[in-house]
Amino acid sequence: MDLKGKVAYITGGTKGIGYGIAEVLLKHGMKVAISGRKIEDAEKSASSLSSNPDEVLGISSDVTKLSDEKNAIEVILDKWGHVDVILANAGVGHFAPIDELEDDKWQQMINTNLNGVYHTLKASVEALKQAKGYYITLASLAGTNFFPTAAGYNATKFGVVGFTQAAMLDLRPYDIKVSTIMPGSVASHFNNNTPSDSDTWKIQPEDIGELVVDLLKMHPRTLPSKIEVRPTRPDKKK
Numbered sequence: 001m002d003l004k005g006k007v008a009y010i011t012g013g014t015k016g017i018g019y020g021i022a023e024v025l026l027k028h029g030m031k032v033a034i035s036g037r038k039i040e041d042a043e044k045s046a047s048s049l050s051s052n053p054d055e056v057l058g059i060s061s062d063v064t065k066l067s068d069e070k071n072a073i074e075v076i077l078d079k080w081g082h083v084d085v086i087l088a089n090a091g092v093g094h095f096a097p098i099d100e101l102e103d104d105k106w107q108q109m110i111n112t113n114l115n116g117v118y119h120t121l122k123a124s125v126e127a128l129k130q131a132k133g134y135y136i137t138l139a140s141l142a143g144t145n146f147f148p149t150a151a152g153y154n155a156t157k158f159g160v161v162g163f164t165q166a167a168m169l170d171l172r173p174y175d176i177k178v179s180t181i182m183p184g185s186v187a188s189h190f191n192n193n194t195p196s197d198s199d200t201w202k203i204q205p206e207d208i209g210e211l212v213v214d215l216l217k218m219h220p221r222t223l224p225s226k227i228e229v230r231p232t233r234p235d236k237k238k
C-alpha cells in the first residue's frame, strides 16, 4: 500500500500503543483519526499529534457501543471520503484470581476487548470493501499464552485472535487484508502503568507503529495474518 494520503482510524489512540501508532503513520504521510471515550481527551491527543487539522482528527467513541463506532466511521468518511486502515486497538486489562475477579471488570474486558473489535469491524467493513483496505486488531501474547490472574483478559484476547483469523478468511475475497498483532510487554499506560525509565526493556509504542507500517507496505499478494512480537530481552529483575 502506498501510504501517502491514506486514512487510518485507530480506536483508543489517546495514549499508549494507539498514540504511538498514530505518530508513526502521520510521519509516513497518512491522515489519522484517533478515538477515546471522552471528546476532550481525543481532541487533546489529536492536537498534540499534529497542529494540522487536515491530517488528524479526535473522535469520541466508546467501542463497547456499535452506534458510537458507526458514528465514528461516518465522521471520518465525511471528513476524508475514505478509510483505508483500521486499528482495533482499544483495550483494558484487569488481573485477579478468577474467584476474586469482580463481575464489572469481567464485563468491561469482554465489552471493550472482544465486543469492541467486533463493533469496529461491523461499522467499517463496507468502507473497507470500497478501499480494499486493511483491518488490524491489537490482541496480545495473552491471546496464546494463559497465566494466573488473567482468566478474563486471556478469554478476551484468545477470542480476538480467533475472531480476527476467521474474519481474515471471510474478507480476503474482497481484497481486504486482516491481521492480528500479538505483543508482549509494551511501555504504555496499560493496567495503571506510568511509562518510566524502568520500562526501557519493553517494546515501545512506536515500535508497534513501525510494525504496522511494515504490514501496510507488504506486497498485496502476501498477508502475515498473525504476528507475535515480544521484548528481545525480558525484564532483568524477573
Ligand SMILES: NC(=O)c1ccc[n+]([C@@H]2O[C@H](COP(=O)([O-])OP(=O)(O)OC[C@H]3O[C@@H](n4cnc5c(N)ncnc54)[C@H](OP(=O)(O)O)[C@@H]3O)[C@@H](O)[C@H]2O)c1
Binding pocket: 011, 012, 013, 014, 015, 016, 017, 018, 035, 036, 037, 038, 041, 042, 061, 062, 063, 064, 089, 090, 091, 092, 093, 112, 113, 138, 139, 140, 141, 182, 183, 184, 185, 186, 187, 188, 189, 190, 191
Ligand atoms: N501494554 C501492553 O503491554 C500490551 C501488550 C499486549 C497487548 N496490549 C493491547 O494493546 C491495546 C492498547 O493498550 P495500551 O497498552 O496502549 O493501553 P493504554 O495505554 O491503557 O491505552 C488504552 C487505550 O484504550 C482506550 N480505551 C479504553 N477503553 C475504551 C473504550 N471503551 N472505548 C474506546 N477507547 C477505549 C483508552 O482511551 P480513553 O481512556 O481515552 O478512553 C486508551 O487510548 C489493548 O488492546 C491492550 O490489550 C497491550
